[in-house]
Amino acid sequence: MPEDITSLLVMAVIALVVIWLVMFVVRKLIGIALIAAVVIGGFMVWQDPSLLRTAQDTAIGYYEHWRYGAPAENEGQRW
Secondary structure: OOOOHHHHHHHHHHHHHHHHHHHHHHHHHHHHHHHHHHHHHHHHHHHOHHHHHHHHHHHHHHHHHHHHOOOOHHHOOOO
């Protein structure tokens, strides 16, 4: 640890800049990357009919499970 005041101030400024970058810039970049991944994934599902049907069946299954609870023993398998 440096003992002179100038080195301490420079280290403090560098630490603040790094914290600012992590708090704002990196967080926004991760958010943009997540949004891009969702958009690209949605486009891929929309263009492929078999993936679209699978996504629809999955969404319907999740909705039915949420709305009506767990299915009965013989209602669990659709195919």
